[in-house]
Amino acid sequence: MAGFITGKFLFGILAFLTIQFGTCLSKMLEENLRISAFNLRMFGDARAENTDVVEILAKIIRRYDISILQEIRDKDGSAFKLLMNEVNGNTDEYASDLSQRLGTSHIKEEYAVIYRKDTVRLDDTYQYPDPDYDYFERPPFSVKVHLKTADELDEMAIIAIHTKPTEAVEEIDKLVDVSKNTSDHWNGLKNILIAGDLNAGCSYVTTKEMKIISLRKDKRYSWLIGDDVDTTTSGSDCAYDRFVASGDQLKAAIVPGSAREFKFEEEYNLSEKQMKEVSDHYPIELEIRGRVNRRELAKFDSKLSMSFQDNTIHNREDVMRILNSDDFVQYGFDVSIDVNIGTEKKHITAFMDNMTKDQVLSIMHSINLSSDLIRESVCELVILHLNSPLMSGIPGGHGFLIEYDMRYAFEVSCEEDGYHRCSFKLTRGIVTIGSFA
Incomplete structure (x- = not known):
């Protein structure tokens, strides 16, 4: 899944849309x-x-x-x-x-x-x-x-x-x-x-x-x-x-x-x-x-995501493996390639939505066995992320527990432009807002 991720990576959380300020606050809370x-x-x-x-x-x-x-x-x-x-x-x-x-x-x-x-x-x-x-x-x-x-x-x-x-x-x-x-x-x-x-x-x-x-x-x-x-x-x-x-x-x-x-x-x-x-x-x-004005609250759709950015340069064969192997296709990924005719720059993407945590872990393990694209250190990092209490829900500023969907959107994308750099993103959406018991 992310075997091409080596060396330095960017580990970030895209924070959910805040509703604690400005006119949004007065309308909703x-x-x-x-x-x-x-x-x-x-x-x-x-x-x-x-x-x-x-x-x-x-x-x-x-x-x-x-x-x-x-x-x-x-x-x-x-x-x-x-x-x-x-x-x-x-x-x-x-x-x-x-x-x-x-x-x-x-x-x-x-x-x-x-x-x-x-x-x-x-x-x-x-x-x-x-x-x-x-x-x-x-x-x-x-x-x-x-x-x-x-x-x-x-x-x-x-x-x-x-x-x-x-x-x-x-x-x-x-x-x-x-x-x-x-x-x-x-x-x-x-x-x-x-x-x-x-x-x-x-x-x-x-x-x-x-x-x-x-x-x-x-x-x-x-x-x-x-x-x-x-x-x-x-x-x-x-x-x-x-x-x-x-x-x-x-x-x-x-x-x-x-x-x-x-x-x-x-x-x-x-x-x-x-x-x-x-x-x-x-x-x-x-x-x-x-x-809480739940009618106003329902108008907002927020996401929590974690992204890993790999700066390691891959060879063409590693990148093209996304297209040429069954690592992604056999699981039902939508695999595509876009080519810029003028520069011959290629953008390769493998995407799947609505995945469970177990599916993510299973695919990551399978890819690790069949290719060199995923490394042990990355496996450990992703497992840590998936099992983190943060992903079960986080406390919001109004005393709420913000719970997340149990399904993931999974995306791998690579650029082939003489150099080959790839990124991996796992995203979970906010679906309910409930109170602590």
Whole structure:
């Protein structure tokens, strides 16, 4: 197949047509939606007086379409109002809702949701019923939201939680019941994200204890922030803050690799002192795939190809073997020769479409046995290419898995013009665009 390929070769991938820029982007793809959970560290009147802190908090919140905030200690609501004014500036872009003030001590806390109104609609809120604080120090607060610009995920619930550190194991274990209760409250809603400071690490939840927690053992729930992630800005190294997702649609809609901590001090060039003044926690974040206009997407046809260019000079007999032998013809290749009368330049081509991977490998092996045109090093290279995970599909910029057709187009072409140079090309087409599960 490519025995004439020796010495130097050009190994290239012709990238698929990008749809991430310009007017094509606006027609085909909505931006991904971002969701965060953030412990604001005792946010009340005193901290609201620090204008630098409020400004940074507002910048962080404006990164997201939905922010789930914890540890708001604001008796009269003035501190949170000041924060919302900073978030909106001169606009009315964001809206918010608050839980009731919760806690067994004189220090009460509220959960808050802040959301971008042009991408999210808040449909309902729900306070988990634990009036006597039998199960939680701060009973979970849930919101049901409609995602206006998400792809194939219209609505979901988010359960905000901030566990009591010394009771973290018991409170996290109870969250399976909270999730079921929330689902039942909203008529069987399946797509639910648990978000917040679970204190799910270090001494509060040990590795041994994590293994027995129902929320961890139940396969319906996916933990999206790893145990090795540090979600604190202090000297500790603990994965306190977590996302836990349930529901097939929600899991499929989350952009792979997007769940992480947001290190705001790097983004905003803050000193360590400034960072710790903002919070002792990092916000955690994830992305939901934006809506795809599949009618527009269907207009595009893209290819992924790999080409090998050989600069070795072949003799005439080697090149003409393409025409004169049965190496290609017996397999049904379309073999042709074009001659330029004025220069007597010949262009020889062997082409076949709709080939399977096994057919490609079989033909390459057969040609290698019957002629000197293919060499062992080239065989190894092509086999490596055909078996590469890249050829099964590659992640696109919108969180998609771009899958490729299982069929190949195979072409060998040579020029005979006193010198004889040949090239080989194997091409696979994009046929579907689907999401990661």
